[in-house]
Amino acid sequence: MNNRSLVLVIGGVIFLFLVIIGISLIVGYNNLVDLDEDIQGKYAEVENRLQERHDKIGQVVDAVDGLQEYALSVYEAITAARAAYNAADSLEELIEADALTAAAFTDLLVVVEDNPNINVSSGYVALIDEISSMESALSVARRDYNESVQDYNASIRRFPRVLYASLFGFERTYEYWKLNDGADEVPVIDFND
Amino acid sequence: MAQMKCLSLILMIKASYKNIIYIGMMLCLTIILFGCQERNYPRHTSVFYMNDYAEALMEYTRQSVLLEAEALYENTKDLDQGGAQLVVATFLVENASEIASYDKTELYREWQIGTDDMGVLIILFFEPYVENDITYKSFLELQVEVGYNMEPYLTPTTLGRIADESFFNPNYLGDVNLGLMHMIYEILEILYVDLYGFNSFTYDMAVFEEDLYTYTPTYYLDQDPLSFWLYIFSPYLLLGDGLGLIFTIGIFVLFGGGLGFFVRAKGKGGSSGGMGIFRRR
Numbered sequence: 335m336n337n338r339s340l341v342l343v344i345g346g347v348i349f350l351f352l353v354i355i356g357i358s359l360i361v362g363y364n365n366l367v368d369l370d371e372d373i374q375g376k377y378a379e380v381e382n383r384l385q386e387r388h389d390k391i392g393q394v395v396d397a398v399d400g401l402q403e404y405a406l407s408v409y410e411a412i413t414a415a416r417a418a419y420n421a422a423d424s425l426e427e428l429i430e431a432d433a434l435t436a437a438a439f440t441d442l443l444v445v446v447e448d449n450p451n452i453n454v455s456s457g458y459v460a461l462i463d464e465i466s467s468m469e470s471a472l473s474v475a476r477r478d479y480n481e482s483v484q485d486y487n488a489s490i491r492r493f494p495r496v497l498y499a500s501l502f503g504f505e506r507t508y509e510y511w512k513l514n515d516g517a518d519e520v521p522v523i524d525f526n527d
Numbered sequence: 528m529a530q531m532k533c534l535s536l537i538l539m540i541k542a543s544y545k546n547i548i549y550i551g552m553m554l555c556l557t558i559i560l561f562g563c564q565e566r567n568y569p570r571h572t573s574v575f576y577m578n579d580y581a582e583a584l585m586e587y588t589r590q591s592v593l594l595e596a597e598a599l600y601e602n603t604k605d606l607d608q609g610g611a612q613l614v615v616a617t618f619l620v621e622n623a624s625e626i627a628s629y630d631k632t633e634l635y636r637e638w639q640i641g642t643d644d645m646g647v648l649i650i651l652f653f654e655p656y657v658e659n660d661i662t663y664k665s666f667l668e669l670q671v672e673v674g675y676n677m678e679p680y681l682t683p684t685t686l687g688r689i690a691d692e693s694f695f696n697p698n699y700l701g702d703v704n705l706g707l708m709h710m711i712y713e714i715l716e717i718l719y720v721d722l723y724g725f726n727s728f729t730y731d732m733a734v735f736e737e738d739l740y741t742y743t744p745t746y747y748l749d750q751d752p753l754s755f756w757l758y759i760f761s762p763y764l765l766l767g768d769g770l771g772l773i774f775t776i777g778i779f780v781l782f783g784g785g786l787g788f789f790v791r792a793k794g795k796g797g798s799s800g801g802m803g804i805f806r807r808r
Contacts, residue, residue, distance in 0.1 A: 379800065383800075459687065460683075460684040460687060460688070461684075463683040463684055463686070463687035463804055464682070464683045464684055466683070466804070466805065467683035467801075467802050467803060467804060468683075468802075470632075470801040470802070470803065470805075471800050471801035471802045472801070473801060474632045474799075474800050474801030475800060475801070478800075
């Protein structure tokens, strides 16, 4: 093998190596972008579901006659949760407001079921259906969001993606959407009791 | 020289045949690996729309549900937001607490119901009870899950009203066959008329009730979960109708048979987000 051939072979190997590195960088970067976008999409879904529930829960309170009189603490908890939701402007505050609303709503259901002095309007049953469904949808949205966060957080810590992550500025990890145990359980409606 | 050319031609043909076999085997392996994905729930049946795993429904109900569900998909597949799929599943559980181990959203997503998330999944839970040495099945809970894009049309309020007026209609004296079919007809009426703009959708529960108790089945729907082999050789598996069909034809040509040529291994790729209703007996 003469010198020219040797140079060609070495050049070819270097070129191939650079092509592989280039493709790997492009694929790695695109993958991180996809994972990041997925989290944004899932977060938006959680926000949509929270807004829907927030809009409905006021109607539920209006449909329950005598709540302030017989279950002031529940009424105040719902009011506080709604205020917390309106004031939330960070993920932590939104999670806190979500947990407060979920807990207050569960208390409301228990109070209405156990207290014969509380009257409910005819639209109450439909509203409870809506809220229960939204709790279910919220639970799914939170789970989807947390799975996306897990995929992303794990991805940027694994080799070799950890290199691309620091290279392309994807070092930030996302917070999980944490709720207290049982706070996201979906109440099942049983009107036959 | 001619002999050499002939020999090289034979070798080329052999080599290309080997390549085809090799590619075919790789494709098969890929599909088998897809088929081996972890599953939390049984696969749906070969008829997709009707999955009476609790064996709690009468054959006439099963076939009626299948007929209506197939018609819904066929009648709407070319329309805007079309290709809606309605799927029914029943499960037998030991007691009510076991229902918590079923997640209707996960099941919906595993079966991928509906084109562009336009689907409805109705799940009925039953528990066994014994009376005079005979085991009966008692209805426990109704759950309905709707696809993301179906949410505006089948809201929880609408579904709750339909469930109360049809499924839990006291006139049916707890007969789930009547309740289920009435509920499906009501859902179909909304989909056909309100969503797809059909002039009307008519049904007669009195006729259904009469036929239900007089029908003598001449055949029975397969109500076992789709077998592994039917699943992996289905043209609909993951690849969608077009590519899946080509793949199945390829398998047919290469290995002499596509076992599940006409079996739908998944729905139309739909997903859902937890909206729907829960109703206990």
